[in-house]
Amino acid sequence: MTLSVVLVDDEALTIQLLTHLINWQSLDLTLVGTASNGVEALEVMEETKPDIVITDINMPKQSGLDLIKQTKTASHQPAFILISAYSDFRYVQEAMKLGCHDYILKPIDEHELAQAITHVIEKILGERQIETMIEQHDQELKRLYLKNYLFSGQPIDLLAVRAEDYPVDFRHYLVLIIKLQYQSMEEFNKAGHMSQDHKQKVERTMSGVLGDTGHVIFDYHQEAWVCLISQVSPSEMGHLAKLIVQQLQEVSPLSFHACFSHVYHTLTDLNQAYEEAKLLTRYTMYLDTDTVLGFSYNMDSKAFKELNTESLLKELHDSIKQKSFQQAKKVLDDLFAVSKHINPEALETIYETCYQITTLIQSTLVAQDIENDETTRLLKTSYEEIKQLTDLKQLQAFMHQLLYVALYDHDHQDARYSRLVQDGIRVIKTKYQENLNLETICDEIAVSKNYFSYLFKREVGMNLWQYLTEYRLKKAKRLLLESELKSYEIAFQVGYDNPSYFSMVFKKYEGMTPNQYRQKNVIK
Numbered sequence: 001m002t003l004s005v006v007l008v009d010d011e012a013l014t015i016q017l018l019t020h021l022i023n024w025q026s027l028d029l030t031l032v033g034t035a036s037n038g039v040e041a042l043e044v045m046e047e048t049k050p051d052i053v054i055t056d057i058n059m060p061k062q063s064g065l066d067l068i069k070q071t072k073t074a075s076h077q078p079a080f081i082l083i084s085a086y087s088d089f090r091y092v093q094e095a096m097k098l099g100c101h102d103y104i105l106k107p108i109d110e111h112e113l114a115q116a117i118t119h120v121i122e123k124i125l126g127e128r129q130i131e132t133m134i135e136q137h138d139q140e141l142k143r144l145y146l147k148n149y150l151f152s153g154q155p156i157d158l159l160a161v162r163a164e165d166y167p168v169d170f171r172h173y174l175v176l177i178i179k180l181q182y183q184s185m186e187e188f189n190k191a192g193h194m195s196q197d198h199k200q201k202v203e204r205t206m207s208g209v210l211g212d213t214g215h216v217i218f219d220y221h222q223e224a225w226v227c228l229i230s231q232v233s234p235s236e237m238g239h240l241a242k243l244i245v246q247q248l249q250e251v252s253p254l255s256f257h258a259c260f261s262h263v264y265h266t267l268t269d270l271n272q273a274y275e276e277a278k279l280l281t282r283y284t285m286y287l288d289t290d291t292v293l294g295f296s297y298n299m300d301s302k303a304f305k306e307l308n309t310e311s312l313l314k315e316l317h318d319s320i321k322q323k324s325f326q327q328a329k330k331v332l333d334d335l336f337a338v339s340k341h342i343n344p345e346a347l348e349t350i351y352e353t354c355y356q357i358t359t360l361i362q363s364t365l366v367a368q369d370i371e372n373d374e375t376t377r378l379l380k381t382s383y384e385e386i387k388q389l390t391d392l393k394q395l396q397a398f399m400h401q402l403l404y405v406a407l408y409d410h411d412h413q414d415a416r417y418s419r420l421v422q423d424g425i426r427v428i429k430t431k432y433q434e435n436l437n438l439e440t441i442c443d444e445i446a447v448s449k450n451y452f453s454y455l456f457k458r459e460v461g462m463n464l465w466q467y468l469t470e471y472r473l474k475k476a477k478r479l480l481l482e483s484e485l486k487s488y489e490i491a492f493q494v495g496y497d498n499p500s501y502f503s504m505v506f507k508k509y510e511g512m513t514p515n516q517y518r519q520k521n522v523i524k
Contacts, residue, residue: 038062153271188465
């Protein structure tokens, strides 16, 4: 970093001497001005904003000490080195009190001056490094506060998140989520080993498309990048989102979907905007071809709510038919998650949905022919009684109780997963040695790729490809312990055509290489 210097002395010969005495370039310094007294120096300093001022003490009009005193109230504070023919300690003492960095006596010693300048440079650069670190830390803290508020809706403290601290206009903003979509085992593995450089490349691509638009992009989290964007309309955001996805496909071997919220107008709605965009990402499962979904762009609120309730009701109906309490409870909780930030005028939809669920459960209870006080009361539940539950938490607790009475006693007899997920697991277990992809699995069980991926993760609790990886490694560990096959032979046996990659995946999951696992576990 080049620093600038101003020389001040009423003797032209001294100025000339200083100019040629020091090799300014070797010290990474630039001489930006000279002055013959303090008054003239103030004008030069105001114009050039030097980092260092080397000045004489005794000068006409204004002394070097008075010059330092006058700059104490200025916004720009250079570092001072005083030069004087006076060795009186009182001058030295006053100069140090004023914050002068060094005091050099005339005649000027070249080595002494160079040493003083070097010390000043080190001090300035050290202070600036500390200032930069503090500023970066402060910026990171501000991002952390905003991220916490985005994800939880709760600021770390009441003053932690201030709209003016961010390059986003919170009077007109939306939340965009760029989410990974896995179409193959290869994509899942690449995402699992995504380097920091790759993540940053995605962020740079996003930022490049957004350009001068006010935005904040948060770090990769839970298979997605979340971005706040201001002063764009839904149609403009739809265009930008498509560009982002297209350009990401060019720089990354992974697949992406983009989903964005309605436009919001206050910072207090930040978490609601995020939850809205997050919910929308779950429904890309019904649209295998669209890579961008956005409110007021290609998805309106009414259609979204209908999509939510209709799809969830269908899943719930299937779960109730299978008498699976755990699965039905998951679907019910998803339904209430959709309703978390529902507008008051849309509350009627929730009551109607809950009543439809109630009638489904009542039909199940009638078919079971179970008579007790609890079932009798539930069978008599009416729409009016449900509407009396004005708190969503009360309504959710009531619906849980309905499911418990109707299904829980039978849960241990049921299949653990839905028929579709069971079929998918069957394909994995019979074809794990092949180069499986999502299209092959879904074609065999006749289901939408995105919908099956969503259903599998929700029911099994892990990604389809993570399940396949763990199943392959389970088979590999058995072969390591029960056969004498080489590590590379086992890799081919369990579906990996690259033994080195198999070893890397094995070590990631088991904390050791295949050969180390064999040596540790084989009983000799």
